[in-house]
Amino acid sequence: MSMIDVLIRVDAICKKYDKYDADKHRNGAAGDPFSRLYAAVDADIDAAIEKCERAATETNRAAAVALNADVRRTKARLMEEVVKLRKLAAKKVKGLSPEEAELRGDLVSALPHRIQSIPDGGGGGGVAADQNGGGNVRPGIKFDSSGLEFISEGLDTLKSLAEDMNEELNRQVPLMDEIDNKVDKANADLRKTNVRLKETVNQHTQSMNLIGSIIIPFSGITCSKIPRYI
CATH class of the missing domain: 1.20.5 (Single alpha-helices involved in coiled-coils or other helix-helix interfaces)
Structure with missing residues (x-):
């Protein structure tokens, strides 16, 4: 199991028990811009995975093509959000420990792989990311x-x-x-x-x-x- 897979599993476990983390809610971490954006990106990833699963079982070819196209648009938009998250993770936040700041960077680094691994019906297996994690988001490039x-x-x-x-x-x-x-x-x-x-x-x-x-x-x-x- 690679380090990225470990981080994904850890992130899933943390989300599962997030409601029991009293210190996090007491410190108001939910109001942190990074936390809000990361939660939104994570929810969009889950929604995109659900949509691609629907496309895989869709019997109407036109509907399946439309769902896959929507998934590709979502992936392109999420890759843009990764750039924003990387900038937010690099900012110093008051009350944030070095370990938590490092964990944020690791979570952001794992996002491109999670996004690219979402099936979208294309032959290439997803949107290719560049060195900055921005991805190829120009429309009309990928067929x-x-x-x-x-x-x-x-x-x-x-x-x-x-x-x-x-x-x-x-x-x-x-x-x-x-x-x-x-x-x-x-x-x-x-x-x-x-x-x-x-x-x-x-x-x-x-x-x-x-x-x-x-x-x-x-x-x-x-x-x-x-x-x-x-």
């Missing part, structure tokens, strides 16, 4: 392999849909051409029928006019030859 895999699957699905649509369009093109040909033929037949119908109507009208012109004179002649008996 998420699981997120890229999710995007790749989505693109493959879209590609398959596009290929299916293209195949269906190719199958529908001959049918559309056949429908166009039938419509053109029907329009031509309709025009021919209209022409024939118009000719028939004109012929019928002319025949009726001719019959009328013949009947009227004959009717006049017939009436004039009827004898009158008066």
Whole structure:
């Protein structure tokens, strides 16, 4: 077991029995900036670990990617807090013994390892820290392999849909051409029928006019030859 692991175990035990430490509460250590910030960082580490465990068991890939991305953002922010804690640990605090000051430095030194060891779904296993423990917190530098895999699957699905649509369009093109040909033929037949119908109507009208012109004179002649008996 390494020294860092020992410090982590000691820190966990101290937190477990912290509420029984009467001297600490009596001296008002809870109001110390280092204590407040360290407690907040420690709580955020626990929350990030819980979140990465949820991401590991999440069946929805999109939700898992979102959880892992949130964990990475939390880790980057915590690495920035480590720099602040290191500065606070280096300050002299009234009533703080040299042993306690040294313990603070050891606790801060163990934080980068605790933060980096949190799984975040990336291939690299976490955010790499620099010599000052600040970490690589610049956004957009580290790529998420699981997120890229999710995007790749989505693109493959879209590609398959596009290929299916293209195949269906190719199958529908001959049918559309056949429908166009039938419509053109029907329009031509309709025009021919209209022409024939118009000719028939004109012929019928002319025949009726001719019959009328013949009947009227004959009717006049017939009436004039009827004898009158008066």
